[in-house]
Amino acid sequence: MRKRDQWLAAPIGAGLTTALLALAGCGTDDPGAAGNGEPVVMGMTDKVVATDPAAGYDPGSWLLFNNVFQSLLSFPKGGTTPEPEAAKSCGFTDTDSKVYRCTLRDGLHFSNGDALTSKDVKFSFDRTKRIKDPNGPAVMFSSLDKVETPDAKTVVFHLKAPDATFPMKIASGAGSIVDHAAYPADRLRADGKATGSGVYTLKDYGSDQAVFAVNGSYKGPAKAKNSGMTVKFFRSTDKLKKAVESGQVDLAYRGLAMKDIAHLGNASLNQQHGTQVIEGGSAEAMYLVFNLKDPVAKQAGVRKAIAYLLDRSTLVRDVYQRTAEPLYSVVPAGITGHNTAFFDTYGDRPQPDKAKAALRSEGLTGKVPLTLWATPDRFGPGTVPAFQEIAQQLNASGLFDAKVRSVPTEEYEKGVSDGRFGVYVKGWIPDYPDPDNFTQPFFGKDSVLSNHYNSPEITGRLLPKTADQQDRGATKPTFRELQNIVAQDVPIIPIWQGKQYAVARDGVTGLEWTLDSSTVFRFWEISKAADA
Numbered sequence: 001m002r003k004r005d006q007w008l009a010a011p012i013g014a015g016l017t018t019a020l021l022a023l024a025g026c027g028t029d030d031p032g033a034a035g036n037g038e039p040v041v042m043g044m045t046d047k048v049v050a051t052d053p054a055a056g057y058d059p060g061s062w063l064l065f066n067n068v069f070q071s072l073l074s075f076p077k078g079g080t081t082p083e084p085e086a087a088k089s090c091g092f093t094d095t096d097s098k099v100y101r102c103t104l105r106d107g108l109h110f111s112n113g114d115a116l117t118s119k120d121v122k123f124s125f126d127r128t129k130r131i132k133d134p135n136g137p138a139v140m141f142s143s144l145d146k147v148e149t150p151d152a153k154t155v156v157f158h159l160k161a162p163d164a165t166f167p168m169k170i171a172s173g174a175g176s177i178v179d180h181a182a183y184p185a186d187r188l189r190a191d192g193k194a195t196g197s198g199v200y201t202l203k204d205y206g207s208d209q210a211v212f213a214v215n216g217s218y219k220g221p222a223k224a225k226n227s228g229m230t231v232k233f234f235r236s237t238d239k240l241k242k243a244v245e246s247g248q249v250d251l252a253y254r255g256l257a258m259k260d261i262a263h264l265g266n267a268s269l270n271q272q273h274g275t276q277v278i279e280g281g282s283a284e285a286m287y288l289v290f291n292l293k294d295p296v297a298k299q300a301g302v303r304k305a306i307a308y309l310l311d312r313s314t315l316v317r318d319v320y321q322r323t324a325e326p327l328y329s330v331v332p333a334g335i336t337g338h339n340t341a342f343f344d345t346y347g348d349r350p351q352p353d354k355a356k357a358a359l360r361s362e363g364l365t366g367k368v369p370l371t372l373w374a375t376p377d378r379f380g381p382g383t384v385p386a387f388q389e390i391a392q393q394l395n396a397s398g399l400f401d402a403k404v405r406s407v408p409t410e411e412y413e414k415g416v417s418d419g420r421f422g423v424y425v426k427g428w429i430p431d432y433p434d435p436d437n438f439t440q441p442f443f444g445k446d447s448v449l450s451n452h453y454n455s456p457e458i459t460g461r462l463l464p465k466t467a468d469q470q471d472r473g474a475t476k477p478t479f480r481e482l483q484n485i486v487a488q489d490v491p492i493i494p495i496w497q498g499k500q501y502a503v504a505r506d507g508v509t510g511l512e513w514t515l516d517s518s519t520v521f522r523f524w525e526i527s528k529a530a531d532a
Contacts, residue, residue, distance in 0.1 A: 037225050040526050041229075048064050049135070052194075056136065068202050079518070082171035095468075099157070111196060112179065117149075127186075131188060144160070200215055210231045241257075250528055253502045275506070278511040279501055282519075283519070284428065286383075286494075289424050289492050300362070302359065303493075313349075315386060315393075324499065329486075337435040341484045370391075370394065371402070373416075375409050375412035387404045443459060455485060462479075462482045507528055
């Protein structure tokens with residue numbers, strides 16, 4: 001399952017007070033590493049699908065990769081511009097954004113003692129592309145032509161086409177560097193172990209938990225504020241909720257249901273259970289997608305009528321309990337170039353008269369029959385209730401006869417791929433925080449939406465125009481023009497933008513530095529008081 005359209009960490013909680021936590025002391029129990037902080041136990045319902053970076057493309061696996069492996073660059077806490085990590089410096093050497101050069105830090109070593117050199121960097125990227133695991137991140141490096149290593153500390157990436165987002169791609173979990181002596185070049189590592197040079201080592205990994213120790217040989221900008229992390233995997237949200245209430249885990253991340261977060265938040269406000277709810281930013285988003293080969297959905301007037309009738313504010317209030325924000329364009333707020341194209345075009349409250357006019361322009365005079373397709377498994381437990389709310393809003397206008405159909409993930413994905421669904425849901429978790437990641441996959445070649453939309457203006461002019469712009473701020477006008485076109489054509493309707501939540505026991509601090517739009521969960525920022 002790909003990370004970018006993995007089921008969303010459903011926005012959760014109602015009227016909760018965000019706990020802004022202070023950083024505490026550093027620590028590790030590994031020889032050679034600084035500090036002596038307390039170990040932390042975390043619970044989640046996500047699984048770590050892969051321990052090999054060539055195979056994982058899901059949130060659980062990238063959580064492991066971001067903490068066990070180094071990338072040349074990394075996203076700083078609260079930031080979306082990559083900074084040096086294993087590299088001392090990186091940059092494009094040409095104005096066309098096709099040659100990218102990095103120089104490694106001095107004295108880098110893997111946790112097994114092997115030196116990390118440019119040979120390992122080249123090996124890691126070549127290996128990911130060679131294996132091309134269908135559930136792995138090789139797709140992110142389709143523009144990569146070859147990697148050269150002039151010396152032990154220099155890596156040069158040659159791209160087939162301009163790609164100014166390449167630094168962001170190598171700063172993600174997909175850019176994890178592995179030891180060439182510890183991983184086979186043409187197949188996945190099968191022993192469930194991981195050899196990296198990141199802040200932590202993977203001491204133990206099984207079906208119930210993964211145990212991480214601070215890596216004493218790590219060399220980079222991060223400083224561990226605990227002496228290790230144990231991540232426990234729970235099979236249900238109820239069990240995870242009970243675990244954080246009882247103190248079996250110090251914090252819970254990804255997997256608590258909306259009602260559970262609300263309950264724990266209210267308990268926190270009433271000083272029960274000793275819990276606190278921490279809220280962070282997120283670029284996760286949900287969209288309504290239209291199959292333009294469907295007899296009903298292909299009619300622009302139908303799509304525009306739905307856009308005029310959608311009441312996002314009521315949806316996020318009643319279904320998501322205000323733990324999501326209404327989203328009015330395909331690029332979420334907080335990402336470069338975001339605008340409010342759908343708000344500007346269709347407003348923020350239902351406009352039945354304008355919806356009726358849009359339908360009449362297509363010659364439609366009776367109620368329009370419409371099926372909204374969803375799956376509860378992939379995009380979070382709020383998905384089906386959200387679609388039921390949308391159907392109710394459409395039917396309340398008297399213009400539609402809408403119903404919701406929910407099917408298991410496998411059947412759902414096949415239905416989308418086969419073109420059997422006219423209107424369906426798509427959830428999105430970005431690979432990297434750039435507007436390109438919310439546009440190129442949707443509207444470029446081999447669109448992940450499978451909705452048969454094609455705009456020559458977008459694919460032929462606007463997306464290529466942004467590809468070589470290394471100053472991503474300079475892309476704002478182009479991406480805003482793109483979003484305006486999408487609002488006019490309506491191949492997709494943005495619904496909501498999520499937030500991230502974690503629940504922690506009193507005495508656990510630092511989580512506000514790991515819940516941001518980079519989607520990097522930084523173990524090293526979390527600390528726990530000795531008496532917590």
